[in-house]
Amino acid sequence: MRVMKFGGTSVGDPTRIANLCDIVSRSLPRRPVVVVSAASKVTDMLLTAARHAKEGRVDASPIEARVTALLSAFDLDPAIVQRELAGLRAALEAIAARGDGSLELLDAVASFGERISARGIAATLRKRGVDAVHADAFDLGMLTDANFGGAEPLLESGDLLRAGVTALVDEGKVPVVTGFIGRTLDGRVTTLGRGGSDYSAAIVGAAIHADEIEIWTDVPGVMSADPRVAPDARTIPVLSFHEAAELAYFGAKVLHPKTIHPAVKRGIPVRVKNTFEPEHPGTVITAEGDREARGVRALAHKRGIRSVNVVSTRMLLAHGFLAKIFEVFARHRVVVDLVSTSEVSVSCTVDREDGLDGAVRELRTYGEVTVTADHTLVCVIAAGLLDDPKPCARIFAVLAEENIPAQLLSMGASAINLSLLVPDAHGERAVRSLHRALFSEHS
Numbered sequence: 141m142r143v144m145k146f147g148g149t150s151v152g153d154p155t156r157i158a159n160l161c162d163i164v165s166r167s168l169p170r171r172p173v174v175v176v177s178a179a180s181k182v183t184d185m186l187l188t189a190a191r192h193a194k195e196g197r198v199d200a201s202p203i204e205a206r207v208t209a210l211l212s213a214f215d216l217d218p219a220i221v222q223r224e225l226a227g228l229r230a231a232l233e234a235i236a237a238r239g240d241g242s243l244e245l246l247d248a249v250a251s252f253g254e255r256i257s258a259r260g261i262a263a264t265l266r267k268r269g270v271d272a273v274h275a276d277a278f279d280l281g282m283l284t285d286a287n288f289g290g291a292e293p294l295l296e297s298g299d300l301l302r303a304g305v306t307a308l309v310d311e312g313k314v315p316v317v318t319g320f321i322g323r324t325l326d327g328r329v330t331t332l333g334r335g336g337s338d339y340s341a342a343i344v345g346a347a348i349h350a351d352e353i354e355i356w357t358d359v360p361g362v363m364s365a366d367p368r369v370a371p372d373a374r375t376i377p378v379l380s381f382h383e384a385a386e387l388a389y390f391g392a393k394v395l396h397p398k399t400i401h402p403a404v405k406r407g408i409p410v411r412v413k414n415t416f417e418p419e420h421p422g423t424v425i426t427a428e429g430d431r432e433a434r435g436v437r438a439l440a441h442k443r444g445i446r447s448v449n450v451v452s453t454r455m456l457l458a459h460g461f462l463a464k465i466f467e468v469f470a471r472h473r474v475v476v477d478l479v480s481t482s483e484v485s486v487s488c489t490v491d492r493e494d495g496l497d498g499a500v501r502e503l504r505t506y507g508e509v510t511v512t513a514d515h516t517l518v519c520v521i522a523a524g525l526l527d528d529p530k531p532c533a534r535i536f537a538v539l540a541e542e543n544i545p546a547q548l549l550s551m552g553a554s555a556i557n558l559s560l561l562v563p564d565a566h567g568e569r570a571v572r573s574l575h576r577a578l579f580s581e582h583s
């Protein structure tokens with residue numbers, strides 16, 4: 141069996157949906173299991189509708205118009221998603237009635253993008269002669285904890301999904317499964333976090349022991365930088381799980397950061413491919429990657445990062461000081477990315493506001509705390525950074541030439557990443573110029 145996950149752009153317009161149908165039809169001998177995202181922008185539209193509902197305005201019409209347009213392009217009857225559209229309206233009404241935009245209610249609303257998509261894509265495939273059936277992932281066994289907005293699958297999901305998915309495939313069906321969503325044991329709908337359909341694909345792939353997980357998207361694989369920012373970015377043919385995880389974690393949107401883990405545990409290769417260029421081999425991510433690879437592999441970046449700086453002349457060298465600081469972050473569930481310390485200060489980056497205010501208030505008992513916003517984290521992924529000082533020298537030369545101030549430099553102990561923080565205003569220029577300088581030497 142093979143998992144084929146199609147992202148928002150691949151299910152978001154008629155030409156691309158037609159490509160998807162061709163790709164799935166050609167893969168029938170491999171017993172495909174299709175996982176789909178919501179059509180591009182639909183999740184954002186749903187969350188906007190939820191925000192409006194909280195202010196008392198219930199209006200699902202922009203989403204209905206988008207969905208109806210996509211279905212009519214394939215002569216499909218909009219009645220096939222009537223129940224979902226009614227469910228969406230009811231979920232928006234519930235938010236409006238309570239004036240409450242809790243994560244739980246938001247998840248209920250956001251889930252309809254994938255639920256509608258799975259029905260539409262399965263019906264389109266059937267029109268083209270593929271024996272496809274839609275399935276909401278929770279009906280096949282995707283059970284999660286109740287951490288709304290970023291739920292984690294429960295251990296028992298693996299066995300349930302294996303049984304549920306395999307039964308359909310053994311009947312000769314092509315299941316078209318919703319990405320992104322799950323359900324708690326007591327029946328409440330959850331989401332796995334933004335971009336989470338990749339994670340769903342990996343969880344399903346691991347559960348059914350797929351021979352490969354394909355992530356079909358709008359770029360030809362994982363590239364040496366975001367091609368929207370660095371136009372000269374190129375496809376990286378082979379990546380190790382470790383490199384891909386670093387890239388995803390540090391902002392390469394092409395893969396959800398958690399995707400890799402369930403696949404690596406089972407040694408299942410993940411291949412990232414372009415729906416518009418199906419014959420392009422894309423990128424294959426395997427446990428060991430390209431052992432021959434040397435030098436700089438890719439750049440990733442993430443905008444809107446905050447840095448938290450704690451200065452304490454009194455405490456820093458004291459036994460257990462760092463532990464205390466990180467204990468505060470942990471208690472407030474603030475995820476810290478980069479850390480750098482000096483004799484009198486600790487600086488770290490966080491990419492979400494959640495919990496930060498409370499953590500900062502508590503940190504003030506240990507020293508002077510400042511928070512700076514609007515920074516871009518730039519991460520250079522390289523093989524053998526410790527053996528070869530040239531890439532590091534080149535990075536600083538470029539930043540100096542471009543007059544871009546950098547701070548919070550950090551080199552992972554794994555020696556495959558070097559990360560730094562620059563102001564958002566210089567972020568994309570930093571990525572473009574670093575990419576040009578670091579990759580022209582390898583061309």
Ligand code: ADP
Pocket residue numbers: 146147148149150177335356357358359361362363364365366367368391392393394395438439
């Ligand atoms: P999908 O809807 O298929 O899940 P996403 O928008 O989540 O697609 O991810 C694909 C996008 O990721 C690309 O359009 C590209 O702009 C962006 N991206 C960021 N970094 C990279 C990278 N290193 N390689 C390829 N794409 C990247």
Ligand code: ASP
Pocket residue numbers: 147148177178183184253319320333334335336337338
């Ligand atoms: N539709 C969800 C999102 O936009 C999940 C995904 O596309 O992976 O975040």
Ligand code: MG
Pocket residue numbers: 147335338393394395396
């Ligand atoms: Mg994505």
